[in-house]
Amino acid sequence: MPNQEDRYLQTYRCHKNLLRIVLIILLAVVTLTSSIFITAPNVQAAETTYTIFDAAGIVVPAIDAKAYVLYDAESQTFLVGKDQDKLFAPASVTKVMTVLLALENLQLSDKIIVTREMFETIPNDYTRLGLMEGEEITVEQALYASLLISANDASMALAVAVGGTIENFVEMMNSRATELGCLNTNFTNPYGLADPEHLTTAHDIALIFAEVLKHDLYTQFATTLHYQMAGTVLHPEERGMQNGNRFVANEQFKYDGYVGGKTGFTELSSYTITAGARREGRTLISVVLGASQSTARYTGCITLFDYGFDNFKTITIKPDEFQPIKDQTIAQVNDAIGQTGNPMVIDEVVLELDDILTTTTTRAARPYSCVIDERAATLQADQDSQTLEYPLYLAFDDGTRYPVGRLAINVAAVQTEATTKSPAFGPKGSVWRTVLRVIAIILLVVVIAFCLLLLYAMIRQDLKKKRRNKIKERK
Numbered sequence: 001m002p003n004q005e006d007r008y009l010q011t012y013r014c015h016k017n018l019l020r021i022v023l024i025i026l027l028a029v030v031t032l033t034s035s036i037f038i039t040a041p042n043v044q045a046a047e048t049t050y051t052i053f054d055a056a057g058i059v060v061p062a063i064d065a066k067a068y069v070l071y072d073a074e075s076q077t078f079l080v081g082k083d084q085d086k087l088f089a090p091a092s093v094t095k096v097m098t099v100l101l102a103l104e105n106l107q108l109s110d111k112i113i114v115t116r117e118m119f120e121t122i123p124n125d126y127t128r129l130g131l132m133e134g135e136e137i138t139v140e141q142a143l144y145a146s147l148l149i150s151a152n153d154a155s156m157a158l159a160v161a162v163g164g165t166i167e168n169f170v171e172m173m174n175s176r177a178t179e180l181g182c183l184n185t186n187f188t189n190p191y192g193l194a195d196p197e198h199l200t201t202a203h204d205i206a207l208i209f210a211e212v213l214k215h216d217l218y219t220q221f222a223t224t225l226h227y228q229m230a231g232t233v234l235h236p237e238e239r240g241m242q243n244g245n246r247f248v249a250n251e252q253f254k255y256d257g258y259v260g261g262k263t264g265f266t267e268l269s270s271y272t273i274t275a276g277a278r279r280e281g282r283t284l285i286s287v288v289l290g291a292s293q294s295t296a297r298y299t300g301c302i303t304l305f306d307y308g309f310d311n312f313k314t315i316t317i318k319p320d321e322f323q324p325i326k327d328q329t330i331a332q333v334n335d336a337i338g339q340t341g342n343p344m345v346i347d348e349v350v351l352e353l354d355d356i357l358t359t360t361t362t363r364a365a366r367p368y369s370c371v372i373d374e375r376a377a378t379l380q381a382d383q384d385s386q387t388l389e390y391p392l393y394l395a396f397d398d399g400t401r402y403p404v405g406r407l408a409i410n411v412a413a414v415q416t417e418a419t420t421k422s423p424a425f426g427p428k429g430s431v432w433r434t435v436l437r438v439i440a441i442i443l444l445v446v447v448i449a450f451c452l453l454l455l456y457a458m459i460r461q462d463l464k465k466k467r468r469n470k471i472k473e474r475k
Contacts, residue, residue, distance in 0.1 A: 058360060061307045063300040066270070066290025070304045071206035072312070073213065073276070073283040075358040078203070079308055085184060087199040088289045091264025092150045093272050094192035096205070097173050099146060100212040102158040108140040108217075112161045119153040123193070128153045135234040143217075144227040147262065148241040152191040159190035166190065180207045194268040202287040209274045209285050213259060222260030223248055246298050247275060253298045255305060259283070263297065273297040277305045282358075284308045313364040314356050317404050322370045322392060326351055326407055329372060329390060333379060333409055340381035343414040353392065353405035363396055371395040372407060384413035 060080055067088055069081035078084070114135040122128060129151035131137065137154075139161065145154035156166070163169025166189070173187040182204035188195050212218050225248055229239040245263055246253040261275030271291040277284050286304040291297040330349060337344045370392065377388035388409045393401040 058311050061303045063288065063303060064291050064293075064296035065288045065300055067202045068286070068288045068300060068304065069202040069206050070308050071210065071285040071287075072308065072314070072358045073210040073285055074281070075314055075354070075356050076210075077358040078206070079284075079312055079358070080304070081202060084202040084206075084287075087184060087201060088272075089194060089196075089198060089266065089269035090192060090200050090205060090289070091194070091266045091269040091272050092152075092192040093205060093262050093264040093274055094187065094190065094198070094200075095146050095150065095155050095264075096212055096262050096274060097177065097187065097208055098155050098158055098169075098190045099143060099218065100208065100215075101162050101169070101172055101176060102139060102143060103212070103215045103217060105162045106139045106158070108138065108143070110139045110161065112137050112139065112142060112157050114153075114157060115160065117166065118156040118160055122152045122156065122191075126152045126191075126193075129239065130235070131157060132234050135232050137229075137232065141229050143221050144224070144229065144241060145239075146191075147218075147221045148224065148227055148243045148245075150244065150263070152193075155191040177204065177208065180204075180211055182207055192264055192266070192269075194266040196268075202289050205274050205287045205289075206285045209262075209276060209287070210283075213276050213283065213285070219260045222262070223258070225249065246295075247301075253295075253302070255302055257305075261301075265294070271297045273301060275301045277309075279309055282309070282314050311361055312358055313361045314358045315364050317353050317355060317357055317394070319351065319353055322351060322353065322405075322407075325370050325372045325392070329374070329407060330409065332374075333388060333411065336379045337411065340379070342381060344384075344411050345414050346409055347412045348408075348410040350408040350410075351405070352408070357394060357402055357404055359396075359400075359402065363398065363400060366396050366398060368394050368396045371401065377409075379411065386411050 063082065065082070067081075067083035067086050069084040070079045071077070072079055114131045114133055114137065116133050119128065119131055127150050129145045129149070131153045137157065139158065142154040142158050142161075145151035146158065159166055159169040163172050169190055170187055173190065174185070177185045177187065177200075182200070185200040185204045186197060187200070188198040192198070222245070223243075225243050227241045229241060231238050243249050245261055247255060247258050247261055255277055257277040257279040259276045259278050261273060264272040269290065271294050272289050273291075274285065274287045276286075284305055286301040286308075288297045288300040288304075291300060326349070330346060333346060337346075371394075373391045373393070376390050379388065380386055388411065390407045390409075391403055392405040392407055394404050395401045
């Protein structure tokens with residue numbers, strides 16, 4: 001019959017073998033969980049390089065201004081500029097935003113009752129229509145006065161009519177500017193009062209003016225040579241208004257296709273202007289800030305207009321030319337899906353393209369190709385649903401590329417009968433994968449806990465044996 005020491009040795013060997021088995025199981029669990037957590041390799045397209053459009057090679061016009069810009073409104077392209085993002089005081093060019101908000105929020109026949117808030121803060125040397133407290137005018141009359149003679153009290157009247165208070169209206173001005181993409185503009189008043197904090201840029205003015213030109217009424221008012229305002233109860237005499245813009249009033253500066261503008265001047269801003277011209281479906285907007293004299297701003301605009309119409313051309317982007325690239329990309333995505341082994345499918349394809357593109361006249365005559373940037377999106381094998389977006393370009397043979405749109409391919413998981421009835425480790429959708437991960441983690445924790453308990457029991461058994469041996473030795 002085995003003695004006590006033999007029984008302990010037998011128990012120890014049993015525990016040791018059991019520990020080996022547990023360690024093997026633990027190793028298997030770790031291997032299994034690692035295979036669950038590892039995702040399929042990314043499908044990555046080869047990297048492509050491209051250059052951004054550069055108007056180098058064309059003689060840039062010399063403009064008497066601290067800052068200027070030329071903008072193509074239809075294609076939303078800035079063609080040329082100098083310090084177009086530098087902050088300047090706009091003077092009465094500010095009224096473009098005031099008129100825009102009035103056209104967006106008021107009717108021409110709406111009545112405005114003049115209050116002291118509309119004129120009492122205007123400096124004495126600033127132009128006024130001569131509005132009186134309690135006088136009733138229409139929005140149409142205030143618009144003509146603001147654009148033809150740059151009447152500051154008329155602009156203040158529009159501001160209060162739209163915003164309720166000047167403070168509220170200024171908030172509306174800045175909010176609308178932000179909506180239009182003007183990131184460097186801060187208006188503090190509705191008419192262009194010289195204020196060190198009332199600042200904008202040539203870039204931002206071009207965006208605002210492009211928006212106001214969407215209203216045909218602006219062109220109607222801004223190109224009117226003379227307007228006769230009917231008398232009111234408090235001011236029975238008619239008020240005559242002669243357009244002070246030389247594009248309208250002076251034959252020397254008349255320009256074919258002119259569709260309106262707005263001038264300004266203060267000691268802080270010097271001479272400023274924004275103007276638009278439209279020919280053959282193209283609308284060019286010029287902005288000149290800080291001209292040294294009044295006539296220089298007009299000649300600067302004319303020089304910019306000529307430069308834009310003579311050296312740039314707008315071409316139509318044809319969706320059918322991008323069809324081969326679209327088909328090829330869809331095929332590549334399907335191949336990538338097949339490599340993952342996951343039940344996924346393309347369920348939507350969206351091709352978005354600009355209608356037109358403005359480029360140099362010489363470049364527009366060169367051969368071009370349609371290009372997609374395949375490096376922009378990568379299929380993720382462990383995602384159930386995803387959208388792959390690829391930028392699209394027109395690439396001319398001189399190395400210039402223009403972004404003209406995007407191709408969006410939506411990939412979604414497919415729930416099949418096979419995936420529904422598969423055993424626990426078969427499905428690879430993210431839901432099943434998450435469940436398997438949780439189960440694997442729980443199993444791993446249980447095995448580790450069991451190993452610790454077993455180790456604790458072995459150590460405890462060993463301590464008991466030592467105590468018994470010591471007792472025997474004492475006896």
